[in-house]
Amino acid sequence: MAQEGTAQHTDASGTNGVIGVGARKLPAPVLALDKFMLEPEEAAALQAQHGVSLRQLMQLLVAPAALLARPPTSAFPVGAIGLGVSGRVYVGVNLEFPNLPLHHSVHAEQFLVANAAAAGERGLTRITVNAAPCGHCRQFLAELITAETMEIVYKGKCYHLDDILVDKFCPSDLIEPGTTPLLLEPQRNNVCLAEDFSATAASSVVTQEAVHAAVDAAVQSYAPYSRCPAGLALVTTSGRVYGGGVIESCAYNPTLNPLQSAYIAFAAAGEGEFSQVCGAVLVELPGSAVSHEHSTRTALATIAPGAELTVLHLQHSA
Missing domain, CATH: 3.40.140.10 (Cytidine Deaminase, domain 2)
Incomplete structure (x- = not known):
């Protein structure tokens, strides 16, 4: 586990580094996290161990999630925690790649959604992050089947996507609603x-x-x-x-x-x-x-x- 004020990461060359000088300082995590998905029973065990609600547990997991980020360019680690309709808890972090244009970077919210999709998740009900989602991520989240109802928590406040992406451009602007499954609905390309x-x-x-x-x-x-x-x-x-x-x-x-x-x-x-x-x-x-x-x-x-x-x-x- 990294010391307070630093975040450990592995860069693209495979060397372990410590982000600290000139970087965003992270709070010392209350608990450790070494995986990117928790089954419902694992989340329940952590709740019981720390005497917290599920919402509070997600907030506690954000800091250790950020320690798993790999941001060698920005030195700005981001962690995101998502709750699936299945009860699973998913982790997302930002990934950056030295010597590539910035658009190759993966945002923590994108990582979280792709992680959930790979596990067969069918919707997210809440996402908690340690930094305000950028406009890029707010737009990406608009693809989700649960986009209208999902809670987005950051800086101690809870929002819905319509609160932070006003008059949004959304899938229904390009495709007829109901004709194509949305993100995290089952996809079957022929x-x-x-x-x-x-x-x-x-x-x-x-x-x-x-x-x-x-x-x-x-x-x-x-x-x-x-x-x-x-x-x-x-x-x-x-x-x-x-x-x-x-x-x-x-x-x-x-x-x-x-x-x-x-x-x-x-x-x-x-x-x-x-x-x-x-x-x-x-x-x-x-x-x-x-x-x-x-x-x-x-x-x-x-x-x-x-x-x-x-x-x-x-x-x-x-």
């Missing part, structure tokens, strides 16, 4: 692999497991605006696989690309060094309105130099 992986990438470090993970991520990705589902799976030197799909925003720019989503899964699993990634597989529709290949190659080469990228095509299935 796509499948268009080619035989074994024939096209037999010598790749990317495995069949990784290909299946990338395709599954694409099938479950949230792409109601571009209609271009895409998924990506990372492979580590130890053989672990982490998948993630695109999560779009009606405002476009707050969209999480597949590489960001996969890195969220990587970080949520407790992996420390981005340099541990030795390969990745991206699956997307060829010739579509949106392609992630070029930006993925650029970002991956910076974050995990030497990692091999395999790009495979999807096709629409019946």
Whole structure:
């Protein structure tokens, strides 16, 4: 656990560092946190141990969550705690990548939502953060199926999204309400692999497991605006696989690309060094309105130099 006024992190080069000088000083956490999801019974046990309500527990978890952040550029760690309709408690943190443009960064609220989606969560009822959500995150949260009712807690006050994003641009401005599932509703894109992986990438470090993970991520990705589902799976030197799909925003720019989503899964699993990634597989529709290949190659080469990228095509299935 970090000392008071500092936050421990692991940077993209894999070295452990301490954020403190010139950084945002964090309060000493009341309890420790070393995972990114708590089952309902785990949350209940912590409530009993500390004699607090669930709302109070979420507030207590924000500080230790921020200690898990990886902000080597801004030195501004952010932690977010979310309560799912399932009763699970989810953790989100900000991720930053040295030597990449700032738009590659992942915000804590985005991490939280992607983390919940990967666990099959079907809605968030409350989010507690240690800093006011930026406009980027407020817009991203507008995609949630529970956006209208979800509580957002920061600086000791509770808000609803309409309070902090007045006259918001929302999914219904681009898609007919009820025609497309919203974020955290079940997604089922009718796509499948268009080619035989074994024939096209037999010598790749990317495995069949990784290909299946990338395709599954694409099938479950949230792409109601571009209609271009895409998924990506990372492979580590130890053989672990982490998948993630695109999560779009009606405002476009707050969209999480597949590489960001996969890195969220990587970080949520407790992996420390981005340099541990030795390969990745991206699956997307060829010739579509949106392609992630070029930006993925650029970002991956910076974050995990030497990692091999395999790009495979999807096709629409019946």
